[in-house]
Amino acid sequence: MIDGSKGSEPGERGMAGIESGVSTAENYRRFGVAVAEKSPQYGALAEAVASDAEILGLLETLPSEKRQPNLLFAAARYLLGRPADPETLRELVRERTAELISVLLARRTQTNEAGRCATLLPALARLPEPLALLEVGASAGLNLLPDLYSYDFAGHHVTGTDPEAPTLRCRPIGPVPLPGRVPNVAWRAGLDTSPLDATEDEHANWLECLLWPGETERRDRLRAALRVAARHRPVVHRGDLLDDLGRIAASAPSGATLVVYHSAVLAYVPESVRREFATAVRELGAVWLSNETAGVIGPAEVSAGPENSFVLARDGHETLATTDSHGAWIRWRS
Incomplete structure (x- = not known):
């Protein structure tokens, strides 16, 4: 995850739950509405x-970026060993205050949803090969492995290069340019302020704590993707998206198409950092794929899709598709 401590977070919506200029109570209220359908318990x-x-x-004593609903609920689950309900969360706040604050300050919302590779694949497959992949906010690197997974796009099957990797299922809507094969990836690297290691049980446990109650399919997919990452060990560098992007990109092979991409990451940093990041990516001459909530990249009124969806865009201005936040469907723009 990109470090959100550089300032406040303007303009965030829905499931991020950290819109600036809005009270903490109202942010939680809006988050509850946004997630109620997918997770009634967390709603x-x-x-x-x-x-x-x-x-x-208690939340008001914390930095603004540490008040996020996803972070609080994951921290509670981490300490309780199960998802919290209102009563167990109140008990945790009263009786284990120091432990809870410690986890909140030490951890970040590093949701590493491998299902998003299915919505990235059509965009990646259109690029000249081989590809050099550089993911920002890579967490444990599960989305650095799009060529290893297999895919089922409502009966259109794409076979990955790792026969033991899970099959990611995604419903295509509209003229999605579905590939016949996975792209050739010559190089891959991730960037994260706090990289996670797929081989570490504690790190895997934290990623599972970030899931919402009842999401057994996501849990199974996460566990399977962690096993793939543990076998292939994608490199995720510790660093900052502005200070270290160029240094890591310089290691990419010169004959490959450099692709800088991210999913559900830039919503957690200030707008000024987003602008600087966009400039840095363009100076690299890289292809830039962003998969973020509407309005994070480009005007919200132009790119908005169904509630809780993401916008898949290229180079900050070309909207390719709207996508499900967890990769369940992709609607391509005609």
Whole structure:
């Protein structure tokens, strides 16, 4: 995950739950509405937090980027060993305050959803090969492996290079340019302020804590993707998206198409950092693929899709598709 401590987070929406200029209570209320369909338990929990002065009081003592609903709920699950409900969360705040604050300050929302590779694949497959992949906010590197996974696009099958890797299922909508094979990847590297190691049980546990209650399919996919990453060990460098991007990109082979990409990452950094990042990517001469909520890259009114969807864009201005936030479907622009 990119470090969000450089400033406030303007303009964030929906599932990020950290829109600036809005009270913590209102952010939790909006988060609850945004996630209610996918996770009724967390929708109800967010609404309970929005009305709980004690929990809100604790959150107000933290830096703004540490008040995120996803982070609080994951930290509670990490300490409790199960998803929290309103009562167990209140008990945790009252009786284990120091432990909870410690986890909140040490951890980040590093959701590493491998399913997003299915929505990135059509864009990657259109580029000249071989590819050099550089993912920003790479976490444990699960999205650095798009050529290893297999895919099922509602009956259109694409076979990956690792026969033991999971098959990622995605429903195509509209004229999606579905590839016949996975792209040839010559080089791959990730960048993250706090890289996770797929071979470390504690790191794997944290990623599972970031999932929402009842998401058994996502849990199974995460576990399978972690096994793939443990076998192939994608390199994720510790660093900052502005300070270290150029240094890592310089290691890419000169004959490959350099692709800088990210999913659900730039919503967590200030708008000024986004602008500097866009400039840095363009100066590299790289292809830039962003998969973010509407308005994070480009105007929201132009690129908005269904609620809780992402916008897949190229080079900051060309909208390719709207996508499900967890990779379940992709709607290509005609």
